[in-house]
Amino acid sequence: MTDVQTAVSSSIVVDAPIDRAFAVFTEDMGSWWPQEHRMLQAQESHMVFEPKQGGRAYEVGADGTECKWASVLVWEPPHRVVFTWEISPQWSLETDQAKASEVEVRFFTETDSRTRVDVEHRHLDRHGEGWESLRDAVGSPEGWPVELRSFAQRLAESSVAKGA
């Protein structure tokens, strides 16, 4: 079991059979992924989730820009998928693989037409190392790095979206 301090868990029960739940979650991810949490904000984009071990998840912008944000580590349809999370706390691309966290999604049959989906987003401490260096930067005369500003904006924007 993962240390609770470095992971978050979320769970939901859906009225759909396990095969469909798995397919919509993965290959059809673009149909439900919150719009405000796309990597490509400046333009229309669609999401691609390659349904295989070693597959990539990425967004493709209208101008053809590709933005990869995950690699599929475990592909066990329709029960389990594990992928990396190459998105920094500032919701920008994390290019340093060592700082990527990991998401495990498990699907459980409750009845023929009902499925429980458990998400565990873990190893958040890998991002955390970045936070420590940010904390040091805060104490420096130069003040705050520009990334924090964008995170602050994201946080503010998401609170607006929530309130709407």
Place this chain on the structure above:
Amino acid sequence: MKAYSAPHVLDALGDPTRRAIFEQLGERPSAVVDLAERVPVSRPAVSQHLKVLKDAGLVRDVQVGTRRVYSLDPEGLSGLRDYLERFWGTALESFKKRVEAENEKEKREGEQHD
């Protein structure tokens, strides 16, 4: 671990003036007097807003000579867990709506074929 909750953070940032102050502090640490020049409210109002942000764990202050300088609280921001918990909650709700709509559609189509 700081004792603050995501709703608390959301409430604190629910006010447009407080968001403006928060974003200003994201650009650089500032004293009340500097902030009052950059947002359209009085100094006492700025102080009140800062108090709310501070209570929510988003902002901290240090005494520098005669000035009290406010900055974003990195510990507050590293409430990455709260942030992601909120994200996954929203995302899974959205997923549920979508998968159930798909499922209904399929069922209806299946019935038509029967």
